[in-house]
Amino acid sequence: xxxxxxxxxxxxxxxxxxxxxxxxxxxxxxxxxxxxxxxxxxxxxxxxxxxxxxxxxxxxxxxxxxxxxxxxxxxxxxxxxxxxxxxxxxxxxxxxxxxxxxxxxxxxxxxxxxxxxxxxxxxxxxxxxxxxxxxxxxxxxxxxxxxxxxxxxxxxxxxxxxxxxxxxxxxxxxxxxxxxxxxxxxxxxxxxxxxxxxxxxxxxxxxxxxxxxxxxxxxxxxxxxxxxxxxxxxxxxxxxxxxxxxxxxxxxxxxxxxxxxxxxxxxxxxxxxxxxxxxxxxxxxxxxxxxxxxxxxxxxxxxxxxxxxxxxxxxxxxxxxxxxx
Amino acid sequence: xxxxxxxxxxxxxxxxxxxxxxxxxxxxxxxxxxxxxxxxxxxxxxxxxxxxxxxxxxxxxxxxxxxxxxxxxxxxxxxxxxxxxxxxxxxxxxxxxxxxxxxxxxxxxxxxxxxxxxxxxxxxxxxxxxxxxxxxxxxxxxxxxxxxxxxxxxxxxxxxxxxxxxxxxxxxxxxxxxxxxxxxxxxxxxxxxxxxxxxxxxxxxxxxxxxxxxxxxxxxxxxxxxxxxxxxxxxxxxxxxxxxxxxxxxxxxxxxxxxxxxxxxxxxxxxxxxxxxxxxxxxxxxxxxxxxxxxxxxxxxxxxxxxxxxxxxxxxxxxxxxxxxxxxxxxxxxxxxxxxxxxxxxxxxxxxxxxxxxxxxxxxxxxxxxxxxxxxxxxxxxxxxxxxxxxxxxxxxxxxxxxxxxxxxxxxxxxxxxxxxxxxxxxxxxxxxxxxxxxxxxxxxxxxxxxxxxxxxxxxxxxxxxxxxxxxxxxxxxxxxxxxxxxxxxxxxxxxxxxxx
Numbered sequence: 001x002x003x004x005x006x007x008x009x010x011x012x013x014x015x016x017x018x019x020x021x022x023x024x025x026x027x028x029x030x031x032x033x034x035x036x037x038x039x040x041x042x043x044x045x046x047x048x049x050x051x052x053x054x055x056x057x058x059x060x061x062x063x064x065x066x067x068x069x070x071x072x073x074x075x076x077x078x079x080x081x082x083x084x085x086x087x088x089x090x091x092x093x094x095x096x097x098x099x100x101x102x103x104x105x106x107x108x109x110x111x112x113x114x115x116x117x118x119x120x121x122x123x124x125x126x127x128x129x130x131x132x133x134x135x136x137x138x139x140x141x142x143x144x145x146x147x148x149x150x151x152x153x154x155x156x157x158x159x160x161x162x163x164x165x166x167x168x169x170x171x172x173x174x175x176x177x178x179x180x181x182x183x184x185x186x187x188x189x190x191x192x193x194x195x196x197x198x199x200x201x202x203x204x205x206x207x208x209x210x211x212x213x214x215x216x217x218x219x220x221x222x223x224x225x226x227x228x229x230x231x232x233x234x235x236x237x238x239x240x241x242x243x244x245x246x247x248x249x250x251x252x253x254x255x256x257x258x259x260x261x262x263x264x265x266x267x268x269x270x271x272x273x274x275x276x277x278x279x280x281x282x283x284x285x286x287x288x289x290x291x292x293x294x295x296x297x298x299x300x301x302x303x304x305x306x307x308x309x310x311x312x313x314x315x316x317x318x319x320x321x322x323x324x325x
Numbered sequence: 326x327x328x329x330x331x332x333x334x335x336x337x338x339x340x341x342x343x344x345x346x347x348x349x350x351x352x353x354x355x356x357x358x359x360x361x362x363x364x365x366x367x368x369x370x371x372x373x374x375x376x377x378x379x380x381x382x383x384x385x386x387x388x389x390x391x392x393x394x395x396x397x398x399x400x401x402x403x404x405x406x407x408x409x410x411x412x413x414x415x416x417x418x419x420x421x422x423x424x425x426x427x428x429x430x431x432x433x434x435x436x437x438x439x440x441x442x443x444x445x446x447x448x449x450x451x452x453x454x455x456x457x458x459x460x461x462x463x464x465x466x467x468x469x470x471x472x473x474x475x476x477x478x479x480x481x482x483x484x485x486x487x488x489x490x491x492x493x494x495x496x497x498x499x500x501x502x503x504x505x506x507x508x509x510x511x512x513x514x515x516x517x518x519x520x521x522x523x524x525x526x527x528x529x530x531x532x533x534x535x536x537x538x539x540x541x542x543x544x545x546x547x548x549x550x551x552x553x554x555x556x557x558x559x560x561x562x563x564x565x566x567x568x569x570x571x572x573x574x575x576x577x578x579x580x581x582x583x584x585x586x587x588x589x590x591x592x593x594x595x596x597x598x599x600x601x602x603x604x605x606x607x608x609x610x611x612x613x614x615x616x617x618x619x620x621x622x623x624x625x626x627x628x629x630x631x632x633x634x635x636x637x638x639x640x641x642x643x644x645x646x647x648x649x650x651x652x653x654x655x656x657x658x659x660x661x662x663x664x665x666x667x668x669x670x671x672x673x674x675x676x677x678x679x680x681x682x683x684x685x686x687x688x689x690x691x692x693x694x695x696x697x698x699x700x701x702x703x704x705x706x707x708x709x710x711x712x713x714x715x716x717x718x719x720x721x722x723x724x725x726x727x728x729x730x731x732x733x734x735x736x737x738x739x740x741x742x743x744x745x746x747x748x749x750x751x752x753x754x755x756x757x758x759x760x761x762x763x764x765x766x767x768x769x770x771x772x773x774x775x776x777x778x779x780x781x782x783x784x785x786x787x788x789x790x791x792x793x794x795x796x797x798x799x800x801x802x803x804x805x806x807x808x809x810x811x812x813x814x815x816x817x818x819x820x821x822x823x824x825x826x
Binding site for chain 2: 268
């Protein structure tokens with residue numbers, strides 16, 4: 001099992017939720033995971049219903065069985081100052097650089113430096129050991145940028161190593177790349193059973209593979225329950241309206257005669273069934289497309305009550321059941 | 326930017342539609358038709374249908390007679406194909422196949438940020454210097470899409486399109502940024518960097534060196550370059566300095582340009598549409614957007630709420646639908662276990678049992694279940710319906726008889742199976758409806774939370790489609806839905822469902 005689990009996905013597919021659920025799922029008996037946020041959205045804090053996370057690793061959840069989940073929202077600016085201090089004892093120079101706008105330059109404009117800092121910090125957490133030589137975190141789960149940017153984000157160190165041909169940044173970039181391109185890392189993609197996210201997932205996987213980044217699994221999120229199966233959908237087409245009206249009436253929903261309460265429900269209900277049938281067919285197509293990717297597939301249910309902390313634990317349990325941890 | 330017509334029309338509707346909610350309906354047609362509207366910016370978090378919304382609005386405005394250009398940033402392949410802009414050439418192309426009876430035109434383009442950046446360099450530098458910049462490794466990385474470049478180039482392109490003044494209306498999609506507002510911030514950031522102190526320090530050692538009064542700065546300067554050199558490696562620092570020097574002389578007015586674009590966005594001819602889906606995260610981002618736009622004094626037209634689910638049977642709550650589905654399940658079990666004998670009964674008995682049945686499930690469902698409410702309504706209903714139901718039953722019996730003649734085995738051998746199948750199907754329809762109603766009430770809660778926070782924001786709701794949009798007909802359909810002024814979600818105050826309140 002890779003120790004750095006990177007979770008990406010198209011916007012709106014719920015990758016932060018899946019990353020958080022995965023961090024919980026991996027924190028089994030006594031294990032410790034770090035959930036890392038890199039986009040400054042404070043999505044993790046919202047999900048765990050806590051106040052905004054500072055640039056500091058802090059415990060945010062206890063998993064069933066006693067494992068612990070820590071969280072860290074990486075602030076590139078602080079990460080850079082941290083880094084200057086740690087490696088060059090440049091704390092003072094850091095402040096001067098900040099005054100000049102150099103820090104702002106480095107973290108927002110300079111090609112890729114921001115991404116180098118973010119991936120660098122995550123890799124540092126992966127490699128960190130305590131005094132007894134044990135890894136501080138058993139797993140690091142990263143809530144990464146969306147599919148459209150993930151390859152560039154992870155591969156940025158390669159590019160930076162090329163730009164800065166020598167020097168500490170070059171070395172740092174290469175060290176990060178060694179972690180990211182090894183079996184220590186797995187990049188998972190979250191998708192929905194819809195055409196655009198599935199297409200983007202397929203494209204993303206091709207890009208990751210071309211960059212020789214290790215692709216992990218595909219997680220289909222927000223899967224709606226199958227309410228009617230193919231045989232029943234066939235019945236929808238062949239059953240007379242009057243029969244449905246009578247059945248509704250028998251169920252206690254009013255009169256079956258034309259204009260009766262039950263009768264008036266028939267058309268809207270059949271219309272909903274038609275929409276369902278259309279989506280059902282589309283979902284089957286998309287499942288087939290995903291099947292052809294040749295990666296392990298996981299499915300997480302749509303939570304009818306919306307996403308909350310209880311739901312997060314539910315999804316974590318589901319991921320464990322499906323052997324993702 | 327047509328609050329007056331929007332309000333007036335809504336007032337007129339209010340009377341007929343009995344809507345009690347204060348949520349304003351966003352009326353898009355007056356906005357698109359108003360010749361004073363020159364730019365529409367669609368913004369919002371990723372995955373909410375921004376690009377599709379921008380394309381649909383562009384098409385609608387064009388078909389209503391305006392000359393429109395749609396600037397998309399990163400369209401899905403099939404959407405781009407539907408508009409014939411699936412190749413990147415960074416210039417607007419006329420979209421064929423629109424209804425042009427009203428005299429409008431639709432042009433569309435997909436942003437190529439590297440090309441846009443290159444074009445700026447080529448336009449502002451002499452050939453030799455341009456070649457030096459274009460060949461600089463630092464420039465090549467910067468222009469290929471690092472933080473802010475795409476946002477800056479989108480705004481740059483918008484400025485260019487507006488300056489050409491060839492179109493009545495420009496509809497812009499915004500980049501899928503890490504933070505939805507990067508496209509507002511990035512140009513400023515890049516502009517202030519290029520005009521800023523750091524640049525001067527990186528490029529100025531020669532200039533500064535000559536002035537005695539600046540000596541102390543020069544010390545700081547060499548410490549600076551020393552630090553940077555240590556950090557970046559000498560080669561990269563040299564690349565950066567070469568790049569910056571070249572940019573500095575060619576892009577003197579970078580900040581001026583960024584400021585001009587920013588002012589363009591604040592101008593009265595611009596309308597921002599915040600696009601969202603009825604999901605917590607998307608609407609949270611939308612609320613943040615609304616606040617930021619207000620703080621920046623950017624003109625907000627309203628919120629487009631995509632992928633909203635409605636129901637034609639919203640009067641039937643999820644709870645009642647599930648209770649009714651259970652009733653049918655029980656009926657089927659009864660049929661299968663002990664009902665065999667009854668099924669052989671004469672048509673008379675069948676008819677009377679049909680009437681007896683509706684009351685039976687109510688007694689079997691537990692106390693406190695929603696069935697109580699259902700039962701009350703049913704009692705009225707049944708009383709009023711009895712006569713008609715008899716006729717219906719008779720009709721149905723006739724239907725059955727007809728079916729029997731056609732398919733002689735059905736009534737005599739398996740009447741139960743036919744009926745059980747229908748009940749099973751109906752139970753499925755009811756469960757499907759319950760699922761829809763749960764989704765709907767969740768979406769409504771999410772929307773209401775937003776409208777409570779921002780009652781001033783007009784909202785256009787667009788019904789969810791089962792599939793994606795692939796052609797102009799699909800975009801036209803979305804345009805119709807956008808302009809329909811019909812909220813898909815029922816107001817909290819109406820309907821007996823009361824879900825989620």
